[in-house]
Amino acid sequence: MRRAHQRWGARRISFELSRTGLDPGPSRATVHRVLVRNGLVDPHAQQRKRAWNRWERDAPMQLWQLDIVDGMRLPNGRQCKIVTGLDDHSRFAVVAAVVARPTGKAICAAFTAAMDRYGEPEEVLTDNGKQFTGRHTKPMPVEVLFERICRQRGIVQRLTKIRSPTTTGKVERFHHSLQQEFLNHCAPFPDLPSAQAALDGWVDAYNTRRPHQSLDMATPATRFHRPVIAAAATLRQPSRPQRPAAASVPALAELRAVELHLSVPPSGALSLAGRQLVWVGKAFAGRTVHLWADQRSIHLAVAGEHLKTVPSRLSIDDLHQLTARGGRAAGPTPAASALHPDDALGATAVQVHRTANRDGNVQLAGQRIQLGADYAGQRITLRMDGHLLHVIADDHLARTLPSPVPADQRGRLVGAQRVDTPLPPPRGGAPAVRRRVPADGVTMVAGQRLRIGRVHAGKTVTIAVEDTHYRAYYDGEELGAYPQTGKPAVRVTRTAHRAGQTPVRPACPDNEPSTIS
Template sequence: MALVELSVVEQRYHAVIEVLSGAKVTDVAGRYGVSRQSVHSWVRRYQDGGLAGLADRSHAPKAHPMQTPVAIEALICELRRAHPRWGPRTLLWELGRRGVEPLPSRASIYRVLVRNGLVSPVTRRRRREDYRRWERPGPMQLWQMDIMGGLLLADGTEAKLITGVDDHSRFCVIASVVTRPTGRLVCAAFAEAMRAYGVPLEVLTDNGKQFTGRFGGPKAGEVLFERVCRENGIKLRHTAPRTPTTTGKIERFHQSVRRELLAEALPFASLEAAQSEVEAFAEHYNTARPHQALDMAFPADRFFIEPSDGQRRAERELPLHLPAGLTTVIAPAPETSPAPCPAPTPAGHATDQPERPERPEPILTTTIDPLSRQAIEVDRIVPASGNLSIGGQQLWLGPDRAGMPITLWISTQRLHVFTTSGGRLKSVASRLSVKDLAALLASGQARPAPTEPIPEPDIKTSAVEVDRQVSSIGTISLAGRALCIGAHLAGRRVTVRLDGITARVMDEQRLLLRAVPCPLPLAECVTLRNARPAGPPPTSPSEPVTVQRVVCSRGHFQVVGQKIQVGRVHARKILDVTVDDTHITVHDNGEPIRVVPRTTTQEITRIKSTAHTKRRKIG
């Protein structure tokens, strides 16, 4: 007799038939080697679904209470596609900044990226805890300096970048682009950083010939960089040969520059354009880019702090001593009635000044010309690119101002840009020297400036204005702080009006774009970079503005201070709301569902609805 193997469904069916024929469940369970509960389950499933009910079923749970919500997973994927270099740590910080709740763990974010094919799973070579990290306990105790290549110019040459970071805070203190990193230009960049931030206690560099002369042979003496450190009481440290990990922080900064600035950038049009791009990147790196090694804090937050030992910062900053060849001309404050501008000295008689470098470096001289006490004015037209060059200094005004006639007020300290009507557009530090001012006067492009000095913002001013570039994540920098004004304004040049209470963001036509709480008191607002007395208040937008609002569980929401009821059928939905001067129109998936008259005059302060995104329902 041939043996026939019965399937699992047939065996369950035979067991059920025996039970329904009157056999005891205990005896049937013993013959088939299962528990009594399994036999009862088979009988119940057969009675409910027949023979098909005895087939194998999935043991997967019907609900996953600990699974990442779909809305949060979609947001993670969207952020990763928009920023391919953001890893789980940066994405976790960005979700926390946006108020996402519940906040997933870093491992959950990694699994989401792997599940959606956005990263490739790799085996970690070493754990982060296995590395021994060292850093100075406070800022200004150690700077790391190095020279980086790879900045290509349009003419085919390769420029170099002189860099320096603070060891404790990773704050970029030096970012100077040069054609050739000579020892004199390296020292000039180092001196400019010390004038801006103070004298550090120590400096760590590699063994390049710009930094040390110990490998220059038996007759090699002290190089200029070593002399500057010695005369200012700075302890100069060098790495061991062929050990780049000793200066790992500055090498990691170079990696960020290559990945985030140079990887997708075209060759720079000129040395000045490269310097402008590098300075913009350094400002974003210091004030608006979270650093993973700092627990997602900004480098500026750790650099501009008081010392932990109670010593005041002013007591720690020693006077700066530089050799005569590195003494930069410092123009004194403009007097009330300055002396008339003298005639420019012919180029052939200026024997005490060396040749000017190709880029606007500090002029190395030991004398102060009377022209340093005087300013000049130059009339120009903004070019189509929005980049204006004056005396070798690059000035960004934006392509939206192309063709606009402007007047430049220039001294050796400040450079102000005015419209023909007298309104100030921009104020920056001047990089022009006495020689540059004399050359502009000799060429006939400039004229002596008015005797009255340019008024600066006063503490009694009711409000001030500053011009800022909105970063890719919708933030601007104010005194080292990142102020979020909305990702929809990313990449735009805006004017911010600050009165100590409210920060009003407006465009070139002074049209209000957004109003947020002012993060600084008025006493600090007037000291901001490029601050100027505020003009008239911005005008409210005359065109309708579309915003997003979340409907609460009771079926209403608020916009411009007005409560709008749409019914509980729309609870937890995100609706589009169009606001104009007279009416408020509510849209659901593009279809208007309600129109109400506008009864308030409040300003629109929030465009996107970032709260409760996990509760969004598709209606």
């Protein structure tokens, strides 16, 4: 067996002999001594084992580990990449896709295809590659396509530390087996479909027939429960993903809500059922406010305009007391629910409302955010989603900045609310220019080189100029986002649209081309 399978060790040979019907089969130590005696194992060449802090999820589909590896060769000498993914609990290979170029779109296509087949995992763990995260993009972080898919599907994305490959050790060990058992013995493939078909055959054997030592010589498929997962996947609707609610948040239908009108006292604070004080402000003394309350949230509105949302400490009996004061059964909630400090946020976006001071600045978690004098005195909405902070004013997206508040501390912000509505559009849309892509695939905007790609040579693309980066579009499809690394784009000059020219994408609302320097 050892001569036929050079990579089989004593444990694997002992297991294979027991499968042939030997009872009892030779122990692992016996097999090792036989191999040493016949010169098939050098006892001095054994690697010294290191002590690792091992961990594993309790059940399948709780965590997937994803990565990219080299290996596939074509006759022209080109090296293709392989997108790999492993279920953490079962070591089941859920992703194994050959791609010509490891672009973000190709990686996301392989990821979504795996989710359509097996279902959506609760979490996904990757390294800090630019295909997986825009957290380290310079000069400003951005949200890449992979992060957007995780956010929209409610998947918690986890990243390893910089230069820490052992965190994704399971998928790295899968790469070692892939290289030793498959790639080292393959000649160049004629094309990508042939390479993918050969890889699928090896992965099927890895999942269903090859015993795994870390699983006590069981196959990954026996721990993955593939039939159950596949049946569940057929019932999913991946085209309309929904964000899962946190386990600690009760459904609104199970709560009794009350709404009523109250007059603000001279102190500026409303007393609700003798249990909770809600600060409105002395500036509203004598005015009537509309109050909507349940056991989770308290919403206040003045003259039909939402004023604030605070967590509720009211009980069912307190809601009955408010009913006795003139309240009535409430209608739908007027705003997003409040957050409590102990809520599990997961991939949920969080927003707070603040009023800009006379200098156009707002305070968030003790840090000052400068918006500009144009926003002085305005009510500003700050939405934190992932590692980004979106500033919303007058129902328009004003700008996007790095979030100064970690995700695990956002529930403690005053007035924090859950939000799952899409971001509003920027005011007036982003200025845009048109460029014809040259043969080398690189075009210039404001003195910065944008690598659109040789495959788009000869096309006329639209480039939207946003606060921190450029976005290239062609026929309504986004080709890529490019952080602004040079001087900022200033002096935006719009010219009249000439007849016969292709209109600009709606990123420029008046369909007029722009000249940007």
